[in-house]
Amino acid sequence: MIIAIDGPSGAGKSTLGKMLAKKLNLLYIDTGAMYRAVALAVLLRGTGFDDEEEVVRFAESSEIELVGEPDALRILLNGRDVSAEIRTMEIAQAASIVSTFSEVRKIMVEHQRTLGEKDSNGCVLEGRDIGSVVFPNADLKFFLTAKPEARAQRRFTEDSRVSSYEQTLAEINERDERDVSRADSPLTIAENSVVIDTSELDLSEVFEQMLAAVRDKQDEVQ
Numbered sequence: 001m002i003i004a005i006d007g008p009s010g011a012g013k014s015t016l017g018k019m020l021a022k023k024l025n026l027l028y029i030d031t032g033a034m035y036r037a038v039a040l041a042v043l044l045r046g047t048g049f050d051d052e053e054e055v056v057r058f059a060e061s062s063e064i065e066l067v068g069e070p071d072a073l074r075i076l077l078n079g080r081d082v083s084a085e086i087r088t089m090e091i092a093q094a095a096s097i098v099s100t101f102s103e104v105r106k107i108m109v110e111h112q113r114t115l116g117e118k119d120s121n122g123c124v125l126e127g128r129d130i131g132s133v134v135f136p137n138a139d140l141k142f143f144l145t146a147k148p149e150a151r152a153q154r155r156f157t158e159d160s161r162v163s164s165y166e167q168t169l170a171e172i173n174e175r176d177e178r179d180v181s182r183a184d185s186p187l188t189i190a191e192n193s194v195v196i197d198t199s200e201l202d203l204s205e206v207f208e209q210m211l212a213a214v215r216d217k218q219d220e221v222q
């Protein structure tokens with residue numbers, strides 16, 4: 001079973017995607033981490049993001065691996081564990097720039113399809129374009145969303161590196177704007193998605209809704 005989870009940053013995709021993958025014993029693929037790894041590769045070389053061809057070369061030549069169980073997933077860039085390094089606000093913004101480049105997206109999408117098809121049991125993929133582009137025929141598509149204020153509040157409460165609520169909200173709005181307005185594969189609700197607004201729900205409530213949708217799907221195919 002291939003399960004797609006899309007939505008804006010901070011809507012709970014990662015936490016819920018990992019929970020779902022664990023519960024269903026499926027592979028978990030964090031596609032945002034892959035764009036983040038490319039952004040880190042560019043920044044480590046001291047290259048900016050103005051030269052698109054150069055960024056594409058980094059995307060082509062970087063070896064990005066996702067290893068380990070869903071709740072202990074590690075991201076390797078050219079063999080080095082960069083799991084913590086890619087979680088900064090700077091990398092988040094850089095990844096959102098890198099992800100506007102069509103050639104970079106092509107390389108990432110190909111890589112994601114290969115990873116997603118590797119396990120015959122299927123997988124849970126989380127990102128922005130999974131249900132619309134990477135796996136448009138996914139068995140189940142979720143679109144998780146929440147008001148920007150709710151997402152900023154969560155980030156602010158959960159991440160000790162975040163300096164202020166206002167700055168977090170501004171960064172979330174900036175990233176949302178770029179993710180929904182880019183020409184190639186903008187963030188949209190893919191056809192047949194189960195849409196869940198998580199603003200007023202706690203984690204277990206969202207998880208129950210997602211599990212119920214999975215069970216319905218499983219009943220349908222049996």
Ligand code: DC
Binds near residue numbers: 009032126
């Ligand atoms: O989910 P995240 O915050 O780790 O994603 C980082 C950036 O990568 C985000 O701004 C949008 C981009 N992204 C994308 O364009 N397509 C994906 N499938 C996943 C992430």
